[in-house]
Amino acid sequence: MSRLRQRTKQLMIAGLAGAGIVGLLFAGYAIYQARQVHHMRTSLVQEYESKIQELKEEKERRSVSGWVLARDISAGHPIRSEDLRRVELPADSVPANFMKSKEEIAGKSVKIALTSQTLLTPGLLYADEPTPHDLRWREMGFVQLPAALQKHDVVDVRIQFPTGQDYILLSKKKIEQLNGGLVTVTLNEMEILSLSSAVVDAYLHKASIYALAYVEPQLQAKAIPTYPANKAVLELIKKDPNIVSRAEHALSHSTRQILEADLSVLSPQNAVEFAGRHADRNAEAASSGDSFEMVPNTY
Known part of the structure; x- marks a missing residue:
């Protein structure tokens, strides 16, 4: 009986030892597997991160940063x-x-009306000239104005x-202010002197001073003044x-009378010839752009 108990005890010890060994082996295997999974996961994450970085770099190589308008802007506005x-x-x-720098855009004006989301290029913008030291405001009430003239329109005065x-x-x-027949513009010293000469010329010789508006002032070149100041x-x-x-004062109150006087001294034949030359000049201007050819005196 004692032998049986001893044998049973030995078998139990052997079984426990075997179970312990199996448990150790399983635990070791589990730890090994966990490490393998962690290593695989780390490798996979690194691989994905590397691919994401490559895609980002590829996107950066294939994309550029630019500037667009956040709102609609009218022609001529900064x-x-x-x-x-x-x-x-x-x-x-x-x-x-395309323009990459915000600094080279801000402060410039647009040549044409632009809508929101427009990508900006140099051809769409222009920089205003710096203000000269001799620039002054000048009100003029003696200029014959176009009927449809509006504030901020751009004109030539002839x-x-x-x-x-x-x-x-x-x-x-540029018409800075418009109040009935009174307009306000800016002039430099030479323009002020030239205008003064022209006003007296018009007064002495019954000439007319009038304005013509530009169609697309932001796109059209500035005309060259051709009036020779009278010494x-x-x-x-x-x-x-x-x-x-x-x-x-005389020009402001008698532009219509001067026009009627000019028409009265012209013979019908001369009036027809004058109108014909006027039509020819307008046709040439329409076909070749701004024309500044002077018409010789034939009267």
């Missing part, structure tokens, strides 16, 4: 910093000359003599500065 928004665009879908000679007096002037008139202004104000 762009402010808050009007811009940075965007990422495919490199093969943008023009080569002078036309009864002989038919027509000169550009002031070029590409004799400038000397007269020096001797009698008040003649300019008298001339302006």
Whole structure:
């Protein structure tokens, strides 16, 4: 009986030892598997991160950063910093000359009306010239204005003599203020002197001073002034500065009378010839752009 108990005890010990060994082996295997899974997971994560980084770099190589408008802007209006928004665009879908720097955009004006989300290029913008030291405001009530003229329109101011000679007096002037027949523009010193000469010329010779509006001022080039300041008139202004104000007053109140007087001294034949030359000049201007050819005196 004691032998049986001893044998049973030995078998139990052997069984427990075997179970312990199996448990150790299983635990070792489990630890090994866990390490393998962790290693595989780490390798997979690193591989995915590497691929994601490659895709990001590829995207960066294939995309570019540019600036678009955050709102609609009318022609001639400046762009402010808050009007811009940075965007990422495919490199093969943008023009080569797109503008990358916000600093080179802000402060410039648009040539044409632009809508929101428009990608900006140099051809769409222009920079205003710096303000000269001799620039001054000038009100004019003696200029014959187009009926449809509006504030902020851009005009050339011209002078036309009864002989038919027509000169550009002031070029590409923006109408800063418009109040009935009174307009306000900016002039530099040379333009002020030239205008004074033209006003007295118009007063003495019954010429008319009138304005013509640009169609697309942001796209059209500035005309070249062709009016030659009259030295004799400038000397007269020096001797009698008040003649300019008298001339302006006379022109402001008698533009219609001057026109009727000019028409009355022209014979029907001369009037027809003058109208024909006017039509020819308009046709040439329409076919070749701005024309500044002076018409010789044939009267």
